[in-house]
Amino acid sequence: MLRHGQIDELRTAVGADGLITGNSQLQTYECDALTNFRVMPDAVVLPRTAAQTQAVVRVCARDRIPLVSRGAGTGLSGGALPAAGGIVISLARMNRILEVDFANRQVVVEPGVINAHVTQRVAARGYFYAPDPSSQSVCTIGGNVAENAGGAHCLKYGFTTTHVLALDVVLPSGELVQLGAPTLDAPGYDLAGVFVGSEGTLGVATKITLRIVKRPEVVQTLLAAFDSIQAAGQTVSDVIASRMLPSAMEIMDELSIEAAEAAVHAHYPACKALLLVELDGPCSEVEELMRAVKELCRNNDASEIRIAQSEQERALVWKGRKAAFAAMGRISPNYIVQDGVIPRTALPLLLDEIEQLATAAGLRVANVFHAGDGNLHPLVLYDRAVARQEEKAVELSYRILRLCVDHGGSITGEHGVGKEKQEALGYMFAEPDLATMQLVRCAFDPEKIANPDKVFPRPRLCAEKPGPYTPHPLETAGIAEIF
Amino acid sequence: MNASAALTQEQRVAQLAAMVGEEHTRHRGETAQTIQVAPGDIQQVAEILRFANANALSVMPSGGGTKLGWGNTLTADIELSMKNLNQLREHAWQDMTCTVQAGCTWTAMQDALKTHGQTVALDPLCPERATVGGIVACNDSGALRLKYGGLRDLIIGMTMMLADGTIAKSGGKVVKNVAGYDMHKLLTGSFGTLGVIAEVNFRLHPVEEHRHTWTAVGTGEIEAGSAASSVAEPLRALLDAQLTPTCVQLRVLGGECALDIRVAAPPECLGEYEKRIRNILGTLAIRESGEEIWNARQQLFDDNDALVLKVSVLPTEICPLAAELHQWTAADGTNLELVAQATGLMMVAVHSATDAALVALIERLRARVSKSGGSVVALQIPGRLRGSVDVWGPDRGAFSLMREIKRRFDPARILNPGRFVGNI
Numbered sequence: 001m002l003r004h005g006q007i008d009e010l011r012t013a014v015g016a017d018g019l020i021t022g023n024s025q026l027q028t029y030e031c032d033a034l035t036n037f038r039v040m041p042d043a044v045v046l047p048r049t050a051a052q053t054q055a056v057v058r059v060c061a062r063d064r065i066p067l068v069s070r071g072a073g074t075g076l077s078g079g080a081l082p083a084a085g086g087i088v089i090s091l092a093r094m095n096r097i098l099e100v101d102f103a104n105r106q107v108v109v110e111p112g113v114i115n116a117h118v119t120q121r122v123a124a125r126g127y128f129y130a131p132d133p134s135s136q137s138v139c140t141i142g143g144n145v146a147e148n149a150g151g152a153h154c155l156k157y158g159f160t161t162t163h164v165l166a167l168d169v170v171l172p173s174g175e176l177v178q179l180g181a182p183t184l185d186a187p188g189y190d191l192a193g194v195f196v197g198s199e200g201t202l203g204v205a206t207k208i209t210l211r212i213v214k215r216p217e218v219v220q221t222l223l224a225a226f227d228s229i230q231a232a233g234q235t236v237s238d239v240i241a242s243r244m245l246p247s248a249m250e251i252m253d254e255l256s257i258e259a260a261e262a263a264v265h266a267h268y269p270a271c272k273a274l275l276l277v278e279l280d281g282p283c284s285e286v287e288e289l290m291r292a293v294k295e296l297c298r299n300n301d302a303s304e305i306r307i308a309q310s311e312q313e314r315a316l317v318w319k320g321r322k323a324a325f326a327a328m329g330r331i332s333p334n335y336i337v338q339d340g341v342i343p344r345t346a347l348p349l350l351l352d353e354i355e356q357l358a359t360a361a362g363l364r365v366a367n368v369f370h371a372g373d374g375n376l377h378p379l380v381l382y383d384r385a386v387a388r389q390e391e392k393a394v395e396l397s398y399r400i401l402r403l404c405v406d407h408g409g410s411i412t413g414e415h416g417v418g419k420e421k422q423e424a425l426g427y428m429f430a431e432p433d434l435a436t437m438q439l440v441r442c443a444f445d446p447e448k449i450a451n452p453d454k455v456f457p458r459p460r461l462c463a464e465k466p467g468p469y470t471p472h473p474l475e476t477a478g479i480a481e482i483f
Numbered sequence: 484m485n486a487s488a489a490l491t492q493e494q495r496v497a498q499l500a501a502m503v504g505e506e507h508t509r510h511r512g513e514t515a516q517t518i519q520v521a522p523g524d525i526q527q528v529a530e531i532l533r534f535a536n537a538n539a540l541s542v543m544p545s546g547g548g549t550k551l552g553w554g555n556t557l558t559a560d561i562e563l564s565m566k567n568l569n570q571l572r573e574h575a576w577q578d579m580t581c582t583v584q585a586g587c588t589w590t591a592m593q594d595a596l597k598t599h600g601q602t603v604a605l606d607p608l609c610p611e612r613a614t615v616g617g618i619v620a621c622n623d624s625g626a627l628r629l630k631y632g633g634l635r636d637l638i639i640g641m642t643m644m645l646a647d648g649t650i651a652k653s654g655g656k657v658v659k660n661v662a663g664y665d666m667h668k669l670l671t672g673s674f675g676t677l678g679v680i681a682e683v684n685f686r687l688h689p690v691e692e693h694r695h696t697w698t699a700v701g702t703g704e705i706e707a708g709s710a711a712s713s714v715a716e717p718l719r720a721l722l723d724a725q726l727t728p729t730c731v732q733l734r735v736l737g738g739e740c741a742l743d744i745r746v747a748a749p750p751e752c753l754g755e756y757e758k759r760i761r762n763i764l765g766t767l768a769i770r771e772s773g774e775e776i777w778n779a780r781q782q783l784f785d786d787n788d789a790l791v792l793k794v795s796v797l798p799t800e801i802c803p804l805a806a807e808l809h810q811w812t813a814a815d816g817t818n819l820e821l822v823a824q825a826t827g828l829m830m831v832a833v834h835s836a837t838d839a840a841l842v843a844l845i846e847r848l849r850a851r852v853s854k855s856g857g858s859v860v861a862l863q864i865p866g867r868l869r870g871s872v873d874v875w876g877p878d879r880g881a882f883s884l885m886r887e888i889k890r891r892f893d894p895a896r897i898l899n900p901g902r903f904v905g906n907i
Binding site for chain 1: 653690749887
């Protein structure tokens, strides 16, 4: 528990209106969008400036108070789950867009700025901010930086890390440093590259320089209906093999289509698998390439092919896709969202294996993929009211992640490890890999006060030495049985 | 007592030869101070590193040796040549990824990838000799960066060897992956000071089949800076247009100041591209150019006696800075050449200047570009000037954190000690 003196110091740092200690208000912060983990923080601070953030972190550093930074709380892996006995730093009030430089295609923002607001601010001059997580209308840039957020269009445009040039960061010691630079290749280690995606474990970003991108001349969205996921998957492979780089390629399976239809009436065709391909660029080029995509869809026996004819139609197509997670509520009382990645070619095999596991567990799994980059979001459906079903669903979702690793993939493509997948990280990486990451962690945060007990499989002290050298298990025996 | 004092040079050579074989162990340099070893596999690399670490022997990892002069001068006890670890281990062409060993030359890798029409979309210096490991350690990049990003955007995983022999992996073989820290970003551009890069996983792109290069020549005097100024507005307009050029560079070389533009598109669309580009470039004289124009950056290194600087500025500063540089140096007969990418990365070669003028130029340039967050690194330094030029430039506030990372990774400071920023 925080002492009175410490609370007074926090109040001095952020002002009386920037401190929350009352139980009912604290409850808002006890979890993020992964709601099955909940911890009440001792206090929440809402700084308005980097100096206030620094003052707060200095108190934490001196007294080793755990701190968890938080944006909009839309994270799906428990990254913003408070630490017991610690504080939450909400960056919600640091929400100004500080500079817009069209000529150099950069903007400077505070961490609490909402993702979609960046695009709104620069749209009139024909620019946009490319990373587009499904929660972009509410999630913040600070949270995007912590998670290295992706989205449907990162196939072509890259992830948050591609678009972050520089950051002002309050280190867990309370020191304020600039990582990266508005210009490329600042001399020294690429600390901005390491910081993005570090899930709040290396410090608190207080200012971020982002790239913006010129909006393409034209965007075309194609919907194709198939009789099987395999046919849709083959079309994706064929598109890639034809040397095209669409801005997005998404597949939804029958269950997801059903749920999305029920929720937002996207007028999707009834089918086993729906493929969405979006191309953008100069008009003549997009038209030429879209002709080729249609041809490939036909070659794989698409039963229906549609091109969105208006911006409105296009928005509706995407609304259905982006609402897919939430829509599961229409067809199942409860569900778990997962976030695995596999090499694209492993998709048909993995789907068969998921199907087998699901059948064995007596559960249904809906699938939504960012098919172009092999990122899949299996949605494990269950009913909490049925005895032991939740346990089975959790176990199934972890088994799916392990399958992804077995296929040479990853346990997370955009949601982060957070609290949810710590043990799975230990399945994906061997001890020496994790120990090496810890070297970075300890250089930034030797006392481990920033988002402690997240990401890594087990707590480890900075003074603790990794064990003697052993051959890398992934090399000698395939996948090690660490889990 | 320094542990290395315990071993004579003969003993070091004998022990290293026992690890990798005598035929892979050589003395290097006139004084034979540096022992060159060329391990044949990753386990041997680990063994050498453990030996060096235990005996406090400094280690300089090397590849093709094309950039060994970059960074602060170093005479290492051991040169760890990665040239025998040179295989393209995996090309998953349907997944558009590959895994390649550090000692593979860039060209050898690209030739193999080309059989499936794929490429790592980066154009580094000396591709025939430079190796993957060396290019990644020095974070080299060329004109393709405008469209495809730099190494940090193309590397999806890495196997690295730490000073104590630990073999660690990061990332993986999939493009989208947020599991754990991006250690490969930390190693990229770390100049061999944190670990030895053993293997790199890249994301691949299709080779651009139909491409076309145009050159627009600036008007006015190069020395007066007016030529560079004349292309500033066309460059701005070009980047603001809804075109997606692969490369755009400002080239002031061989008595010409020009903008080079490369576009890749289906053949049916190239005509329209050209029309639009001509519109944007207005009255500038335009001609078609060959692919070799994109090697212009390499030419800046042809003169071993030239000072070559890597200057990083905001994209809008390229033309004004090129103009200023020529104005600064016009008076004293200094010959200046430069190639600047539209991303803001600029290579400047300075010939025939006095030593004092060179040192002063670097300082003036640093003061000029630092105002907007830019930087100047001296890549190639004439031998006589080594030691009197600050290669990396001043601390921007993060050096202490970088030193702490170095201390955690390499507590005995055996990996390229002193070569990197802040004498890391």
